[in-house]
Amino acid sequence: MKILVLGAAGMIGRKLIERLLQHGSLRGQAISKIHGFDVVEGAIASTDSVEVTMSAGNISEPTVVDALVEDQPDVIFHLAAIVSGEAEADFEKGYRVNMRGTQNLFDAVIARTGYVPRIVYASSIAVFGAPFPEAIDDDFHLTPLTSYGTQKAIGELLLADYSRKGHFDGIGLRLPTVVVRPGKPNLAASxxxxxxxxxxxxxxxxxxxxxxxxxxxMASPRSAVGFFIHAAELDGDVVGPRRNLTMPGxxxxxxxxxxxxxxxxxxxxxxxxxxxxxxxxxxxxxxxxxNFSADRAESLGFSSExxxxxxxxxxxxxxxxxxxx
Amino acid sequence: MKILVLGAAGMIGRKLIERLLQHGSLRGQAISKIHGFDVVEGAIASTDSVEVTMSAGNISEPTVVDALVEDQPDVIFHLAAIVSGEAEADFEKGYRVNMRGTQNLFDAVIARTGYVPRIVYASSIAVFGAPFPEAIDDDFHLTPLTSYGTQKAIGELLLADYSRKGHFDGIGLRLPTVVVRPGKPNLAASxxxxxxxxxxxxxxxxxxxxxxxxxxxMASPRSAVGFFIHAAELDGDVVGPRRNLTMPGxxxxxxxxxxxxxxxxxxxxxxxxxxxxxxxxxxxxxxxxxNFSADRAESLGFSSExxxxxxxxxxxxxxxxxxxx
Structure with missing residues (x-):
């Protein structure tokens, strides 16, 4: 079991790799290798049983992404993104990284005949825009009011269609706001x-x-990491064609x-x-x-506080x- | 008033140009020029007051699209697309024309500082996928089950976000199945x-x-053409941030x-x-x-049989x- 984590230096990416190392296995197979990628190089040590490697670069460059899937990882966690505030301030950069970067990943996978990995994609509740009903249910339309939300929604659509065509086996997770974030106070609106x-x-x-x-x-960082692990383990046939799920919170x-x-x-x-x-x-x-009702995700076994x-x-x-x- | 029609050789594109020539004006201004573009060159004659020109090419080539907006048309009707069956059969071609072609148009407009045309975009009820409620309302989520529907949904998202940022003033129309199509029987499933x-x-x-x-x-070709004209005339502020509308049928x-x-x-x-x-x-x-309930479009004055x-x-x-x- 080889695993690729895009966005490995971020808070969730780092915790995800640590949790994978604790578990030692995924989808019933022992983990042999984890590669973490981000714009800045992360630092997580290998264990006795798992080789951990790290590299840095930009997913908006197709050749960079192509090299990352060269050894055909079995599971790809795609958490790499320009955050909401920056994507709003720098229109071109947001689309280049969040939209084209995601397309680059999907196209690099497609280019390898017979390679059908599980891809777990970090989406966001930013795909939804006001006005909202009392609680947003699983059938509510995507009307993002930010460029970040738009880019995430486009990733969701591509993930669902590429999965439907059998090019890979994707699951998208609309993450709640993650609280309590460790570290220093930051200036993000949230x-x-x-x-x-x-x-x-x-x-x-x-x-x-x-x-x-x-x-x-909201959900804790611990729950957010749990969502990614659970999504990696899920049977795609049970999920069905609607591959993007609002996570519980x-x-x-x-x-x-x-x-x-x-x-x-x-x-x-x-x-x-x-x-x-x-x-x-x-x-x-x-x-x-x-507020949301995350009935589908809960029925698929996702849970949070x-x-x-x-x-x-x-x-x-x-x-x-x-x-x- | 200069007008660009992408998809000018198709049934709706052709009828749209003919209707515009009959009207002679749009958004309260006399039409001076209409340029029609498609993969095959259309043939519609100029009138005494309106110069009609035609050209052929592929919107998947950025330079081609860039040349089309060179003289900054005031209104752009974007109906150019690979149809549903072909987009499903040829995955790469569908994305290249329907998704990247649409992005090429939007990016060519953005590249011209201070140029903010009205863009009317032909979307489709194919952005929706089963299972459906009894009638699909304006808040129902986009879960396309075809590549064509996915590409149209991505175009909708981009149109809404680019419009929100003031890069252009777009309106997307989810067209019903158009009946009765003139011409010979064809093999399309519909x-x-x-x-x-x-x-x-x-x-x-x-x-x-x-x-x-x-x-x-369903709606008639006559109504479909009426949707495009009405959308071109609408005040964008009245439409608000949700720029994509299910048309009546x-x-x-x-x-x-x-x-x-x-x-x-x-x-x-x-x-x-x-x-x-x-x-x-x-x-x-x-x-x-x-079945649909197209309440928003009807409240904005769209109508059909x-x-x-x-x-x-x-x-x-x-x-x-x-x-x-």
Missing amino acids: GFFSNIIREPLSGLPAVLPVSEDVMHW LAITVGGMIEALRSVAGSKASDLIEHKTDPTIAGIVANWPR KSFEAIIHAHLEDELDGKLP | GFFSNIIREPLSGLPAVLPVSEDVMHW LAITVGGMIEALRSVAGSKASDLIEHKTDPTIAGIVANWPR KSFEAIIHAHLEDELDGKLP
């Missing part, structure tokens, strides 16, 4: 969802730029998140959150999805050795 | 919808390869079509239809949409000088 939990759990202050009644759809308000933080870490943690509305961020977030307390505990265990500040 | 009406109206026999309870979504069973034929032309016409099931065609048609008798009369008037056989 950053505060993680900041207001992660920083207080380390005894540091955090700013909440929206009102407490903002609701959003938790719909919760910011107020609910803060209440959960208080119940886990006390008011000395939740009191570190400063309410300071940022009209720009509040305006962006107002157009984001609030049922409470925000569980999301906090996943963060404590995975990032802080289970310790409160 | 051909029988036209054959069973057109042939008997000319005193010729026709074969019905599916059962009479098959229901489908008539949901009717084959039995209802035959009954309408009998009421218009008598049983000597309807008796010319031979029932002879073709399992292949019946199987293909079983996955086609049966309310009865199949009206569709037959449109054919008699437009193709047979209003005469029954």
